[in-house]
Amino acid sequence: MLETIVLELLLEDVIFYSSWVNRFYSALESMASWTRNPGVLTRRATILFPDALYGDVAKNFAQLARLSEYCSKLRTITMFINWHGPGGSSQINLEWISNVTQAILQTPIFSTDCLVSLADKNPGLETLALIAERPKNVRVTLQTDVVFPQLGRFFISCDDVFCHLSTPKLEWLGFCLRQPSNPGLASFLRDNCTGLTYLHLDMLDLLDEDLPRILHLVYLCPSLETLSLEGYPVYNYGVDPLEPHPSLQHLVLRCEGAYEPVDWLEMFGLIHDGWRPLLSFTTITFRLFYRNRQGFTTFEKDKATVKEAIDERCGKLDAELAFEEVL
Numbered sequence: 228m229l230e231t232i233v234l235e236l237l238l239e240d241v242i243f244y245s246s247w248v249n250r251f252y253s254a255l256e257s258m259a260s261w262t263r264n265p266g267v268l269t270r271r272a273t274i275l276f277p278d279a280l281y282g283d284v285a286k287n288f289a290q291l292a293r294l295s296e297y298c299s300k301l302r303t304i305t306m307f308i309n310w311h312g313p314g315g316s317s318q319i320n321l322e323w324i325s326n327v328t329q330a331i332l333q334t335p336i337f338s339t340d341c342l343v344s345l346a347d348k349n350p351g352l353e354t355l356a357l358i359a360e361r362p363k364n365v366r367v368t369l370q371t372d373v374v375f376p377q378l379g380r381f382f383i384s385c386d387d388v389f390c391h392l393s394t395p396k397l398e399w400l401g402f403c404l405r406q407p408s409n410p411g412l413a414s415f416l417r418d419n420c421t422g423l424t425y426l427h428l429d430m431l432d433l434l435d436e437d438l439p440r441i442l443h444l445v446y447l448c449p450s451l452e453t454l455s456l457e458g459y460p461v462y463n464y465g466v467d468p469l470e471p472h473p474s475l476q477h478l479v480l481r482c483e484g485a486y487e488p489v490d491w492l493e494m495f496g497l498i499h500d501g502w503r504p505l506l507s508f509t510t511i512t513f514r515l516f517y518r519n520r521q522g523f524t525t526f527e528k529d530k531a532t533v534k535e536a537i538d539e540r541c542g543k544l545d546a547e548l549a550f551e552e553v554l
Contacts (some may be wrong), residue, residue: 255297267298288322303332333356427455479514486539514531515530
């Protein structure tokens with residue numbers, strides 16, 4: 228009885244290097260003397276591809292294709308690829324992922340046609356994150372329509388793949404926004420996001436004149452409750468506000484400096500005296516993120532700086548303010 232409990236604790240959530248997958252299979256086979264088919268105990272697996280890969284990369288992926296045979300109850304896959312080897316995305320194979328409900332895939336580069344196999348082999352997929360090291364590393368190769376019937380949470384490091392996607396149950400969406408005027412993106416939001424409650428935008432390389440288009444995307448999500456933003460805010464040159472959004476309540480801002488929050492608030496017209504705000508919120512959360520503090524500042528000091536800047540510019544916001552430290 229005790230051995231079974233220990234095995235359940237050890238095997239429910241596993242982590243291993245990609246080159247060690249056969250060792251993992253061998254370990255499962257050796258445990259068969261303790262309990263029948265120990266692989267069914269594994270629910271979550273994290274696979275690490277190190278900076279320096281050893282052996283045949285294609286062979287590593289081929290071996291991973293047997294993971295569902297050994298672990299038939301596996302439901303969550305997390306994969307981190309750190310290597311920058313020759314061949315780029317051509318060597319990154321995601322077709323081995325099957326019958327999971329959650330996939331978090333972080334890689335230096337990927338091609339969007341991988342969505343075809345992810346949809347075909349994972350019809351019950353509920354959460355999917357495809358994260359590239361940089362948005363420009365995403366190769367837009369998807370040319371066929373793809374349906375994720377159960378997908379509720381989705382993040383992808385690009386914005387020009389949506390014209391081929393259907394996600395009727397989507398509630399949480401995040402992507403890197405570079406082309407807010409993309410008609411495929413607008414159509415996707417209009418057709419798939421009537422029930423969307425959370426939208427995260429990583430704003431990159433946008434122009435000040437893109438602000439009305441950004442607002443238009445928000446209004447295409449009538450059930451939206453939370454808008455989350457990071458990246459680089461654009462400047463508001465007096466954009467006319469629309470009618471109040473029917474459900475939006477919360478704004479989350481991920482900031483890399485103590486003065487960046489003010490730039491975001493300016494973008495929405497929240498700290499210009501006499502301006503009508505473009506959007507109204509009941510709560511605004513500042514997620515203060517720093518790559519390296521080096522002892523020059525602290526979270527409390529940065530929080531105080533943000534509050535002082537807001538007081539100087541607008542006196543008081545109607546929204547309740549909250550602060551989170553992101554390490």
